[in-house]
Amino acid sequence: MYLTKGYLRNKGIKGAAWTTDxxxxxxxxxxxxxxxxxxxxxxxxxxxxxNSELKEPVNESMREVCKHYNIKLIELHDIEKxxxxxxxxxxxxxxxxxxxxxx
Numbered sequence: 568m569y570l571t572k573g574y575l576r577n578k579g580i581k582g583a584a585w586t587t588d589x590x591x592x593x594x595x596x597x598x599x600x601x602x603x604x605x606x607x608x609x610x611x612x613x614x615x616x617x618n619s620e621l622k623e624p625v626n627e628s629m630r631e632v633c634k635h636y637n638i639k640l641i642e643l644h645d646i647e648k649x650x651x652x653x654x655x656x657x658x659x660x661x662x663x664x665x666x667x668x669x670x
Contacts, residue, residue, distance in 0.1 A: 594628040601636045614639035614670065619646045641668045 585599040604613055615638055617629045626642075633640040643664055647657040 593625060594632065597628060597632045598635070601632055601638060605636060612639070614641060614668075616640075616665070617642045619643045620648070639668075641665065641670070 585595070585602075590596040590599055601613070604611070615629060615633055617626060617640055619642075629640060632638070641664065643661060646660050647654045649657075653661060
């Protein structure tokens, strides 16, 4: 998909002139962070980890921003949790999935 400036603005991926108000929402804040990380550390390999069981708007935002900025996105799956946090088994699963992804 070709991402025009208007499309990006509508999707919360604005570009260079980020305002404080822009960064009060997840997608524009993530795009701003990603933009600044890439500019400050141009030789760094940046990747994001997407936890399992998040709401679809968060998942979609992570995918969209990572795709736009060509950032590796590791989508975790099947993480055992207790009270919303990974259990020991869940932490082992996270470790295995990160190793499988090449980290």
